[in-house]
Amino acid sequence: MSVTVVEVNNLRKKYGEVTAVNGISFRIEEGEIFGFLGPNGAGKTTTINMLTGLARPTSGQIMIAGFDAVKAVKRAQRMMGVVADVSNLYEEMNGFDNLCFCAALYGMRKKEREQRARQLLDEFQLTGAGDRPFRAYSKGMRRKLTIAAALIHQPKILFLDEPTTGIDVASARQIRKMITDLKKQGTTVFLTTHYLEEAERICDRIAFLVKGKIVRTGTVADLMTNSGNEHRLELVLDRNISQQSEAEFKQRFPGLYLQNRGENTCRLVAPHRIALSPVLRYLEEQGLAVYEAREVRPSLEDVFVQITGIEATNSNPEKEGGQQ
Amino acid sequence: MKRWIAFWNILKKDIQNYYLKPPNISWGIIFPFAWTLMQLIRAPQSLEISHLLPGLMAMSILFGSTSMLAVTITFERRGRSFDRLLLAPISLTTMVLAKTCGAVLFGVLNAFFPVSLAAFLIDLTGTNWLLLSFGVLMIAVTATLLSLVIAVSVKEVFEAQTFSNFFRFPMLFLCGLFFPVSKLPVFLRPLAYSLPLTYGVDLLNRALTGRGMMSIGLNSAVLLGVAGLLLTLAERCIRRKWIL
Numbered sequence: 004m005s006v007t008v009v010e011v012n013n014l015r016k017k018y019g020e021v022t023a024v025n026g027i028s029f030r031i032e033e034g035e036i037f038g039f040l041g042p043n044g045a046g047k048t049t050t051i052n053m054l055t056g057l058a059r060p061t062s063g064q065i066m067i068a069g070f071d072a073v074k075a076v077k078r079a080q081r082m083m084g085v086v087a088d089v090s091n092l093y094e095e096m097n098g099f100d101n102l103c104f105c106a107a108l109y110g111m112r113k114k115e116r117e118q119r120a121r122q123l124l125d126e127f128q129l130t131g132a133g134d135r136p137f138r139a140y141s142k143g144m145r146r147k148l149t150i151a152a153a154l155i156h157q158p159k160i161l162f163l164d165e166p167t168t169g170i171d172v173a174s175a176r177q178i179r180k181m182i183t184d185l186k187k188q189g190t191t192v193f194l195t196t197h198y199l200e201e202a203e204r205i206c207d208r209i210a211f212l213v214k215g216k217i218v219r220t221g222t223v224a225d226l227m228t229n230s231g232n233e234h235r236l237e238l239v240l241d242r243n244i245s246q247q248s249e250a251e252f253k254q255r256f257p258g259l260y261l262q263n264r265g266e267n268t269c270r271l272v273a274p275h276r277i278a279l280s281p282v283l284r285y286l287e288e289q290g291l292a293v294y295e296a297r298e299v300r301p302s303l304e305d306v307f308v309q310i311t312g313i314e315a316t317n318s319n320p321e322k323e324g325g326q327q
Numbered sequence: 328m329k330r331w332i333a334f335w336n337i338l339k340k341d342i343q344n345y346y347l348k349p350p351n352i353s354w355g356i357i358f359p360f361a362w363t364l365m366q367l368i369r370a371p372q373s374l375e376i377s378h379l380l381p382g383l384m385a386m387s388i389l390f391g392s393t394s395m396l397a398v399t400i401t402f403e404r405r406g407r408s409f410d411r412l413l414l415a416p417i418s419l420t421t422m423v424l425a426k427t428c429g430a431v432l433f434g435v436l437n438a439f440f441p442v443s444l445a446a447f448l449i450d451l452t453g454t455n456w457l458l459l460s461f462g463v464l465m466i467a468v469t470a471t472l473l474s475l476v477i478a479v480s481v482k483e484v485f486e487a488q489t490f491s492n493f494f495r496f497p498m499l500f501l502c503g504l505f506f507p508v509s510k511l512p513v514f515l516r517p518l519a520y521s522l523p524l525t526y527g528v529d530l531l532n533r534a535l536t537g538r539g540m541m542s543i544g545l546n547s548a549v550l551l552g553v554a555g556l557l558l559t560l561a562e563r564c565i566r567r568k569w570i571l
């Protein structure tokens with residue numbers, strides 16, 4: 004039987020006239036990686052702030068690990084680790100002292116603190132940097148130490164606000180691996196991200212957040228299969244299909260929609276699976292050689308664009324190229 | 328127990344990271360120290376020194392504690408590391424006390440610089456040390472809490488400094504250090520009596536010279552009351568402004 008670790012009901016947050024979060028509800032089960040996906044300003048950070056006690060909800064309920072996180076936030080905070088969207092450790096302190104200090108905030112004793120700090124530095128491959136000040140860390144190292152600091156007291160649930168934004172590929176992979184390892188140990192993870200592939204790769208369930216509202220929730224598989232019933236077939240030919248052949252094709256296969264995509268490829272779209280042989284036979288008749296034919300499954304990005312009507316690639320121009 | 332571990336480590340970190348750093352040492356310690364030395368050397372007679380001493384002590388405390396807190400809190404707010412304290416499972420009061428305790432200690436230590444210098448020049452055997460320490464502590468506590476309220480209300484370090492001066496200098500001039508309150512123009516007197524420093528300085532005066540304007544009871548009551556009020560106010564400001 005699964006245990007609910009986070010339960011949110013009709014949560015709302017207004018900043019003056021701006022409604023940042025507009026009545027969202029969701030549950031997270033123990034050991035799950037739950038992803039919050041949405042464009043800039045969707046209300047992801049505001050949601051995390053409310054769940055962790057850094058912002059006060061305008062209305063709604065939050066239960067975390069059985070505690071009312073609105074009324075008894077300090078109880079709930081004992082259970083959680085929080086990684087903010089910026090790496091916010093103490094610049095003048097070294098890595099080791101930073102971790103020990105964070106441990107002390109949770110009441111851990113000196114011996115335990117130092118042991119755990121060493122262990123985490125080791126796990127995050129930062130042992131060599133343990134005695135350097137945080138100020139001197141690279142962006143990837145800063146991110147890793149910030150995550151390590153959130154894990155120091157072995158929280159039941161970890162909140163991560165854009166863990167990999169502005170981080171190079173290798174560090175991002177390392178961080179994702181660490182998140183999936185945590186899941187194996189039974190930690191529940193709530194993360195926000197802009198990266199669809201990231202969510203697709205590591206999240207068990209995803210909620211799409213747009214303008215403060217959850218527009219769709221589900222497992223990655225669910226979201227992909229339920230995104231309309233379209234099937235697509237992509238063909239790579241030896242040259243571009245001519246306009247004349249295209250017109251003829253349409254007459255011969257009225258149930259198939261042909262899209263010429265240039266660069267010797269075309270795409271067939273139909274509301275059912277597409278049988279290959281009639282299509283191949285026709286193309287052969289036209290003297291076109293087919294090098295490749297593959298079924299295109301909708302990506303999470305397609306689903307996202309379809310649901311939100313937002314082109315994912317254009318939704319966050321200022322975040323590209325990495326920010327602090 | 329857990330609370331004390333958190334409390335002690337917040338305090339220790341602030342002392343190591345901020346209080347013992349050169350700019351703070353120069354502002355908090357060296358400046359009042361130099362000023363004290365100058366005043367003591369200029370004063371030709373021992374009578375004047377014992378009159379000057381409470382003022383010098385008050386000034387050292389004020390500079391020591393107010394300049395510290397403004398820096399530690401506004402810095403950490405801007406770097407967002409302050410969020411860690413709000414996310415920690417400790418009560419807001421514990422956190423506020425840990426953050427202010429360092430500044431109070433610093434102010435108290437500062438107060439004894441002028442005293443130890445003066446000890447070379449005049450006879451301090453008649454001093455009521457218990458009362459003196461209490462007065463010093465209460466001045467430090469009220470000054471620190473006042474600067475906490477300021478730090479909570481502003482965004483930048485320099486704003487905090489500016490606002491602190493806005494309070495610091497009038498307090499110094501009006502609290503009876505340079506002119507006795509009874510000699511101030513009538514329209515300024517209510518202002519003088521509304522400043523906590525006035526009562527603290529009165530305690531110091533009594534401890535050093537045996538004479539004071541108001542009773543020890545009244546002074547203590549006012550100072551404790553103001554401290555309680557400021558603590559509540561600071562916590563309310565933090566809840567309102569920082570937990571958005």
Ligand SMILES: Nc1ncnc2c1ncn2[C@@H]1O[C@H](COP(=O)(O)OP(=O)(O)OP(=O)(O)O)[C@@H](O)[C@H]1O
Binds near residue numbers: 021042043047571
């Ligand atoms: N402290 C605040 N005061 C006023 N408005 C705020 C505040 N914090 C957030 N908002 C507004 O609430 C909305 C949601 O912001 P939020 O930071 O939660 O978005 P986000 O999904 O985290 O975006 P991003 O991807 O850029 O991090 C925005 O319109 C923002 O302007």
Ligand SMILES: [Mg+2]
Binds near residue numbers: 048
């Ligand atoms: Mg955000």
